[in-house]
Amino acid sequence: MSQVKRVLVAMSGGVDSSVAAALLHEAGHDLIGVTLHLWDADGEQQVGRCCAPEDRDDARRTCEHLGIPHYVLDEREAFRKNVIDPFVTEYQAGRTPIPCVSCNRTVKLTYLADVARRFDATHIATGHYARLERAPEGQLRLLRGRDDDKDQSYFLFGLPQSTLETLVFPLGDLTKPEVREAGRRLGVPNADKPESMELCFVPDGRVGDFINRQGSPTTAGKIIDPDGTVLGRHEGVANFTRGQRRGLGLGGGGTRYVLRIVPDTAEVVVGDESQLYDRQLTATDAHWVAGRPTDAFQGEVRIRYRHRGALADVTPTGNGFEVRFDEPQRAITPGQAAVVYRGDEVIGGGFIA
Amino acid sequence: MIYLDHHAAAPPPEAVRHAMQEAAAVAWANPSSTHAAGRASRQLLEAAREEVASSIGASAADVVLTGGGTEACNLGVRGLAAGRIRVVTSQVEHPAVAQSVRRLRTEGRDVIALRVVEGRPPTPEELAPHLAPDTLVAIQWINHETGTVFPIHEYVQVCREHQARLFVDATQALGKVPVDVGALGADAVAVAAQKIGGPAGAGACWVRRGLELEPVLDGGSQERGRRPGTPDTLSMVGFGAACRLTRERLAHQPRVTELRDRIESKLLRLGGVLNGGNPRTGTVSNLSFRDWKGPLLVAALDVEGLCLSTGAACSSGLQEPSAVIRAMYPDEQWRAGSAVRISLGMETTEQDIETASHAFQRVLARGDA
Numbered sequence: 132m133s134q135v136k137r138v139l140v141a142m143s144g145g146v147d148s149s150v151a152a153a154l155l156h157e158a159g160h161d162l163i164g165v166t167l168h169l170w171d172a173d174g175e176q177q178v179g180r181c182c183a184p185e186d187r188d189d190a191r192r193t194c195e196h197l198g199i200p201h202y203v204l205d206e207r208e209a210f211r212k213n214v215i216d217p218f219v220t221e222y223q224a225g226r227t228p229i230p231c232v233s234c235n236r237t238v239k240l241t242y243l244a245d246v247a248r249r250f251d252a253t254h255i256a257t258g259h260y261a262r263l264e265r266a267p268e269g270q271l272r273l274l275r276g277r278d279d280d281k282d283q284s285y286f287l288f289g290l291p292q293s294t295l296e297t298l299v300f301p302l303g304d305l306t307k308p309e310v311r312e313a314g315r316r317l318g319v320p321n322a323d324k325p326e327s328m329e330l331c332f333v334p335d336g337r338v339g340d341f342i343n344r345q346g347s348p349t350t351a352g353k354i355i356d357p358d359g360t361v362l363g364r365h366e367g368v369a370n371f372t373r374g375q376r377r378g379l380g381l382g383g384g385g386t387r388y389v390l391r392i393v394p395d396t397a398e399v400v401v402g403d404e405s406q407l408y409d410r411q412l413t414a415t416d417a418h419w420v421a422g423r424p425t426d427a428f429q430g431e432v433r434i435r436y437r438h439r440g441a442l443a444d445v446t447p448t449g450n451g452f453e454v455r456f457d458e459p460q461r462a463i464t465p466g467q468a469a470v471v472y473r474g475d476e477v478i479g480g481g482f483i484a
Numbered sequence: 485m486i487y488l489d490h491h492a493a494a495p496p497p498e499a500v501r502h503a504m505q506e507a508a509a510v511a512w513a514n515p516s517s518t519h520a521a522g523r524a525s526r527q528l529l530e531a532a533r534e535e536v537a538s539s540i541g542a543s544a545a546d547v548v549l550t551g552g553g554t555e556a557c558n559l560g561v562r563g564l565a566a567g568r569i570r571v572v573t574s575q576v577e578h579p580a581v582a583q584s585v586r587r588l589r590t591e592g593r594d595v596i597a598l599r600v601v602e603g604r605p606p607t608p609e610e611l612a613p614h615l616a617p618d619t620l621v622a623i624q625w626i627n628h629e630t631g632t633v634f635p636i637h638e639y640v641q642v643c644r645e646h647q648a649r650l651f652v653d654a655t656q657a658l659g660k661v662p663v664d665v666g667a668l669g670a671d672a673v674a675v676a677a678q679k680i681g682g683p684a685g686a687g688a689c690w691v692r693r694g695l696e697l698e699p700v701l702d703g704g705s706q707e708r709g710r711r712p713g714t715p716d717t718l719s720m721v722g723f724g725a726a727c728r729l730t731r732e733r734l735a736h737q738p739r740v741t742e743l744r745d746r747i748e749s750k751l752l753r754l755g756g757v758l759n760g761g762n763p764r765t766g767t768v769s770n771l772s773f774r775d776w777k778g779p780l781l782v783a784a785l786d787v788e789g790l791c792l793s794t795g796a797a798c799s800s801g802l803q804e805p806s807a808v809i810r811a812m813y814p815d816e817q818w819r820a821g822s823a824v825r826i827s828l829g830m831e832t833t834e835q836d837i838e839t840a841s842h843a844f845q846r847v848l849a850r851g852d853a
Contacts, residue, residue: 203803205804249847
């Protein structure tokens with residue numbers, strides 16, 4: 132972005148998007164701050180709840196500080212339909228969904244592209260830790276953020292080229308301490324605000340309770356071992372994810388882990404940690420950032436946001452891909468995203484079947 | 485910047501700003517104090533009360549000064565409700581009235597909210613069957629979002645025939661139609677300074693002499709026991725100065741109406757759908773645009789230098805679809821979320837309307853894709 136552009140900045144009220152705005156402002160761009168109101172948190176959750184009025188106020192204060200307009204736009208309906216409803220369905224089907232991927236793809240960035248057009252803005256900036264680079268062939272490549280610890284490219288693999296063309300990630304080359312430092316230097320009012328939660332609409336982490344509150348209670352059932360022996364009962368399948376050790380309530384007899392969830396019978400199968408390791412996975416609904424690779428290739432695959440990535444052979448299939456890891460991986464979890472990298476570049480991703 | 489949000493707040497004319505600046509050195513004192521400083525403040529306060537009273541054809545003794553329009557409406561509705569077991573209202577009231585009525589309902593009164601379908605206010609014949617000596621009617625004169633004019637004089641007649649009490653929310657009427665409470669014959673009438681170029685923290689509730697008006701706040705016996713709390717002399721000076729300009733404001737109405745018609749016909753050609761029909765005040769045009777959500781259109785126009793609003797209530801920067809438009813068009817729910825309100829005032833110029841029309845044209849074109 133060499134010349135002055137009108138840029139829409141997506142502002143959550145957190146430090147990252149505030150600093151992203153401040154950096155673009157310093158560079159002289161014509162900015163419009165927009166905060167999406169996606170969800171009304173339940174009243175009793177006072178800490179870290181998403182889309183709270185305080186967050187909107189923080190976003191507004193930052194915009195006032197920068198002297199740019201700020202607007203709150205209501206996208207609760209789209210968020211419920213595209214993010215919350217599928218999230219509930221996935222959990223009830225025994226999977227562990229990754230709602231941030233669909234939120235970015237279907238709600239935030241798609242909607243913001245429409246909003247940007249209506250503001251006559253050519254670009255959309257976000258506070259994501261990720262980078263974009265133009266390939267010699269013309270397409271954009273999506274790259275990891277420089278800060279290994281904060282990198283958010285994992286959540287962005289689903290974005291089409293047309294969306295990437297409009298995006299700007301001002302924090303992609305910075306580390307978190309550098310971002311806070313820039314925030315302080317530029318006088319961003321919330322530069323020292325604590326980190327927000329990874330799953331914004333379940334700030335207390337109690338997914339089962341959340342699902343129950345959505346009016347479609349999670350199914351209670353038996354906890355069994357791989358041979359079918361009943362070891363106990365549970366309050367609902369949505370309380371469990373593969374590899375989980377806590378909250379089983381089984382008492383003695385050694386540490387056991389959730390191996391899988393059988394939604395039809397509401398059974399949670401538990402066993403030894405050694406039984407959690409697999410070498411293969413199948414991913415569906417794949418999206419390839421710069422086009423579908425024709426042949427099998429070797430890459431690094433991340434199976435959850437906090438996974439470092441592991442070497443694997445990746446074979447594109449119809450609308451998905453097969454992964455065979457060099458080393459067995461712990462707790463490959465259905466519903467999570469498998470994202471394929473080559474070095475820093477996101478080649479594509481899909482959802483673990 | 486072009487300001488087309490006069491129904492939200494009208495800009496203070498020079499005379500109002502000047503009067504408040506002049507008064508600031510004196511108006512700080514407590515007008516209830518008997519010493520010289522207090523008396524000076526009291527003098528300004530009473531002069532302002534005279535101005536307010538004369539602008540609505542009232543006697544100063546019957547004017548209760550309040551901290552704004554909402555408080556004036558609360559006082560009128562709840563103050564008159566004593567001894568009434570039924571409240572008749574409309575479905576499109578301002579929250580200042582609607583929420584007061586709601587409170588009366590939770591306290592056990594029967595509430596009837598008359599429909600205002602497609603902006604047609606209830607006729608006196610529709611009102612009459614609900615009236616009895618135990619009834620309070622709480623209704624607006626001019627709707628804040630669409631400008632719909634209610635037949636208040638006819639309501640007065642039927643209320644009188646049935647010995648029902650009548651509270652009139654005239655906050656949007658003052659300065660747009662002649663308001664003469666002496667001739668009108670209602671029991672209480674609320675007005676607000678903010679809608680005629682005065683400060684937001686000043687309002688008034690006129691009450692017919694001899695009627696008890698129960699206060700809604702707890703405190704001292706100011707305003708003859710009807711409104712506790714130290715009166716804000718400085719704001720009232722602004723209110724009084726704004727009231728002095730009421731006649732001038734009314735004289736601008738034909739010109740303002742012509743400008744409103746001009747931008748409205750342009751926007752209708754650009755795909756706008758008019759909310760609320762006639763009769764309505766010439767200061768406002770409320771339109772829905774199918775391809776837009778109201779708050780987004782308002783934001784995009786703001787970036788182009790145009791100040792207007794959706795007209796609906798806003799909390800923490802988040803705008804809900806308009807309850808007024810929803811009530812007027814129950815079978816066309818899209819209208820409420822897509823509505824914007826353009827409201828003009830005596831400061832609006834032909835050039836403003838020209839520039840605003842072009843801004844609309846540019847912005848609306850981005851909606852078709």
